[in-house]
Amino acid sequence: MTLDQLLTDTKPALSQIYSTDLPELSQAKDWQSKYRVLMQLGRKLPAIPEKMKQPSLLVKGCESRAWLMHYYNQHQDQHFFVLDSEARIVKGLMAIMLCLVNGMSNTDLKKFNLAQAFDKLNLKPYLSQSRGSGLNAMMERIKSCCH
Amino acid sequence: MSHFDPVNFRGHFEFFQQNPDWVYLDNAATMHKPTAVLNAITRFYQRNNSNVHRGAHTLSQNATRAFEQARDDIAAFINAKDRQQIIFCSGATAALNQIAFGLMHTVLQPGDRILITALEHHANIVPWQLHCAGFGVTLDIVPLTADNKIDQQAFTRLLALQPKVVSFSHISNVLGHIQPIAQMIQQAKKAGAITVVDGAQGIVHDRIDVQLLDVDFYVWSGHKLYGPTGIGVLYGKTELLEQLKPIFGGGEMISEVQFSHSLFNKLPFRLEAGTPDISGAIGLAAAINWLQKFNTNEIKNYKTMLLKQFYNGLQAIPGLDILSSPVHNAGIVALNVQGEHPADVAELLNQQHVAVRGGQHCAMPFFSQLGLAGAVRFSFAPYNTEVEVATSLQALAQAVEILTA
Numbered sequence A: 001m002t003l004d005q006l007l008t009d010t011k012p013a014l015s016q017i018y019s020t021d022l023p024e025l026s027q028a029k030d031w032q033s034k035y036r037v038l039m040q041l042g043r044k045l046p047a048i049p050e051k052m053k054q055p056s057l058l059v060k061g062c063e064s065r066a067w068l069m070h071y072y073n074q075h076q077d078q079h080f081f082v083l084d085s086e087a088r089i090v091k092g093l094m095a096i097m098l099c100l101v102n103g104m105s106n107t108d109l110k111k112f113n114l115a116q117a118f119d120k121l122n123l124k125p126y127l128s129q130s131r132g133s134g135l136n137a138m139m140e141r142i143k144s145c146c147h
Numbered sequence B: 001m002s003h004f005d006p007v008n009f010r011g012h013f014e015f016f017q018q019n020p021d022w023v024y025l026d027n028a029a030t031m032h033k034p035t036a037v038l039n040a041i042t043r044f045y046q047r048n049n050s051n052v053h054r055g056a057h058t059l060s061q062n063a064t065r066a067f068e069q070a071r072d073d074i075a076a077f078i079n080a081k082d083r084q085q086i087i088f089c090s091g092a093t094a095a096l097n098q099i100a101f102g103l104m105h106t107v108l109q110p111g112d113r114i115l116i117t118a119l120e121h122h123a124n125i126v127p128w129q130l131h132c133a134g135f136g137v138t139l140d141i142v143p144l145t146a147d148n149k150i151d152q153q154a155f156t157r158l159l160a161l162q163p164k165v166v167s168f169s170h171i172s173n174v175l176g177h178i179q180p181i182a183q184m185i186q187q188a189k190k191a192g193a194i195t196v197v198d199g200a201q202g203i204v205h206d207r208i209d210v211q212l213l214d215v216d217f218y219v220w221s222g223h224k225l226y227g228p229t230g231i232g233v234l235y236g237k238t239e240l241l242e243q244l245k246p247i248f249g250g251g252e253m254i255s256e257v258q259f260s261h262s263l264f265n266k267l268p269f270r271l272e273a274g275t276p277d278i279s280g281a282i283g284l285a286a287a288i289n290w291l292q293k294f295n296t297n298e299i300k301n302y303k304t305m306l307l308k309q310f311y312n313g314l315q316a317i318p319g320l321d322i323l324s325s326p327v328h329n330a331g332i333v334a335l336n337v338q339g340e341h342p343a344d345v346a347e348l349l350n351q352q353h354v355a356v357r358g359g360q361h362c363a364m365p366f367f368s369q370l371g372l373a374g375a376v377r378f379s380f381a382p383y384n385t386e387v388e389v390a391t392s393l394q395a396l397a398q399a400v401e402i403l404t405a
């Protein structure tokens, strides 16, 4: 497995999450269904193989461990990411986050406001609840990839 | 002494009236405070607030009297021989740091050994580590048995290396296991070691008699004993307290200061630099005085009953790995849902308003030995109810169902 391969596998997973899971999530009636969707969603993102989980990829500030890999396409000015977490709910939330930022230009990523974006999708409650789960730490790490 | 009535007991805690839709099972992290404690703190600020030990004025003398009365109450509570053996500090962490720092420059010499166990909280690992390397002292670790108890045979073996200090927790904050501290203290003393007991979880479970235990140091945090945060106690044998090098310098702890040197004050002030947490000490004494209205054994029996109910309920939930043993357990159950991360389980319980902790509980070395990401910890207190135990079991079953669907 290479970063290239992971990036290639992540892309269709994200577009599927965006078109199918996010609408399902916003329509879920009770918390149980919401969490079921969230966990499914995490499962759709390809896992980073154990061997590739270098300590330098570890995102600090999470109760559960999470990893982030980054690739910047200079030609097209696009940032691409692959991420993984050992906790499924966190991974699901991070997958949503990734849907929103993957492929962004450097300028757009710099300006990106996670709270506003989650608010638009009616997902804000997840963000406040999961502040401790390292979603914000992950966002900071993603932004630190900007130049 | 009143007969233990759980409904009456719970009634002392305003928190539950304010949060009727929550089940609080994170008592090992911190406990709630009875009205008696809240009142004592408020009353101090309303009526007696002044700094202690300094003013010649009557108000300061009154505050000093209340503060020193707190010290007397705490000394009596653990049967300390002398009031000066009660050193106020900010908590168990601060106490262990003072002991590690204070011994390292006086009692311990390069080449000496210290013995701790594989079940310690970071607060009983890191302070030793901080000084060991630089000072040339070796830290040995007692391993655990397959059922996560301290390996007593290995303990005996490691004592043969003649550690100068042996430090262990009374009750494990991760598993709830009660360690055989009386026996361990005796063994360590026979081997010539100074004994330190981290009583952060122990002090609330049982009555401690420091003279009977013959322990050299026993430390705890007030907030895990129905008291406020920010106050804790370092109990020590007088001759050892005299030898501790103070970790903090400042006001109150000196008798004479010149720019060339200072002379230290006598105990307990020598180890209490700066303005102490006056209201905290008063709050902690109020907690202790309030708690003594209840019978310790009846409280223990009630907690044991809750624990038994919880363990029985766990039998009906599939796919659990239970790390805590139900015997010699102070009311803490650490478990995992097989194949699931504890953070996920804790979050699904949180959704159902059951407050537990999922993670490593400041015991990373313990979990790395087991190869686990952590555990979900349910910790019970006497203000919890049978209904709450049932609710938490239902919530756990629901979490398992969602995770394994």
Ligand SMILES: Cc1ncc(COP(=O)(O)O)c(C=O)c1O
Residues within 6 Å of the ligand: B028, B029, B090, B091, B092, B093, B094, B121, B123, B124, B169, B171, B172, B173, B198, B200, B201, B221, B362
């Ligand atoms: C066994 C044990 N030791 C030490 C501590 C540290 O206590 P504090 O953070 O109040 O200083 C704790 C608290 O979690 C504990 O459970």
